[in-house]
Amino acid sequence: MLATLGKRLVTVIPTLIGVVIVTFLLTRVLPGDPAVYFAGPAATPQSIADIRKSLGLDRPLPEQFARYVGDLARGNLGNSLSTGRPVVTEIESRLPASAELTFAGLILSLAIALPLGILAAVKQGSWIDHTCRVVATAGVSLPVFFTGLLLVYIFYYQLGWAPAPIGRLDAFTSAPTQITGFYLFDSLVTGNWEAFRGAFGQLILPAFTLGIFSLAPIARMTRASMLAVLASDFVRTARASGLDGKTVIFTYAFRNAMLPVITTLGMVFSFLLGANVLVEKVFAWPGIGSYAVEALLQSDFAPVQGFVLAMAILYVALNLAIDVLYGVIDPRVRLEG
């Protein structure tokens, strides 16, 4: 198991190198001259040349790249122009908000998609199968920002069940003591029920928005792979041996059907992390996505590049975790690896 993990970790290295090269290239192809841009509107040719020198832009590209990698290794992603704060600290302080939202969205979509997919496969051709298909197709077709606004209109404006979309907590509730930065977790641990209720209420709509968007691939894959497994010999044998339907479906079929579903989780995370940016904008969620969008609109590029890099590293790590999980669930992968 450890050897497999080690081998898998080695395959991450070229991917990470690729990611760093791409983000480096993105910093170097800024429209126009970065030095002119950093010098501001009142720049003289002399000050631009100075800035170019201090940024190291007069050096050859490989040397600039080495310097960039060195900065990364020291955890330096540059400073935001508009706030002057280092990008790394800003991303660190905002990451828990995004992570909490993403995981809540993922859990919700798993909670809906898995039963839906299993039922659709077990009762193939029934109304629940058709529901599954419609939900899956509609789910990917709905622009995630539009779903979010629709939910806000129905549950906040019309019904008044949900709080206003103004971030992680309303103005009257104070944040729980910081432990992990996950409000739900922190408030539970410290027994702060008021904060828990507030944070939970704020989280429901954005999490649902993300969940609806990402449940389609999971439901589709669950259905397809359950269908394949249910038609296989070992399920027939299990049935012929007189096991009851529940045992066959959950103990035998489900565990085997989960493997392709876990593989699709990689794609689902790509969806979720991207959709996160849009959902954060709709719900004024103070995560790294809305940080990047604000910076983007002010042509403040360091935060955007830091954000892209952070997201890519996060995504690579998630894919790694998925592979490890795959090995845990399927012993065959371990043997072969």
Added chain:
Amino acid sequence: MNESASIIHQAAEVKAKPSSNSMLRHARYVVSENPVTGFAFALFLLIALCALLGPHIVPYDPLASGAATLAPPSRAHWFGTDQTGRDIFSRVVVATRLDFVIAVSSVVLVFIMGGLAGIASGFFGGWTDRIVGRISDTIMAFPLFVLAMGIVAALGNTVTNIVLATAIINFPLYVRVARAEANVRREAGFVQAARLSGNSDFRILLMHILPNIMPIMMVQISLTMGYAILNAAGLSFIGLGVRPPTPEWGIMVAEGAGNIISGEWWIALFPGAALMLAVFCFNLLGDGLRDLVDPQRRT
């Protein structure tokens, strides 16, 4: 072209005739079997019509402010009006062309880039394959929408760059399909015949392999069209690419977002619904086309 090749060609043509006929029959069968595909096709025609004739058939100028601001849907303004009194129906219809053009051009671009790279990598293998594979792996290492944001931020905030970014993030999908299909046909009889008749590798790729994998690629195009529209609208929703007065679905939803919490739902709803319908239409069409081309993968 020498004799043996022309004989093979003739043979292919003779064979192609009944197969295209049965293709039509199969198409009719699929449509009758699955009326949803027929519906999607009708919807597609409507969208294409709006994109073609949009600016000529709308009742109001999409950019002109009117006296009635924030008016709910009525007989005069079917979809209501926005903050400056512009007619939302006209704006939604006129926006079709821009969204359609963005999606189509990005899909055409990625078809050329990804399709050719994929065929070459499946056909030649070796270094070509490794380089193309490395490029698509690197693209896939990013969450795709995030990468698109980064590309537009770096290259500049224009519609052209939105097209380019959307094409780039779809690149690996096209490479994968084209590579697999070309790889299977690398040693096929017709390829060997073409090679024997003295065709260059390049010519075999373009004239023999590409036409053969076209049907599968068409399905891919239709499936990614919806995603391309969503992606472009998402980028313009966060304020990239299209500039405010221009009618475009993503930006119109963004303009109406603030009014949702005060109850003016129509500003965001109609452009959002148009967006949803367009994406829905392309996804259904893609599924239908796949049934047509590749009946085994029907789900």
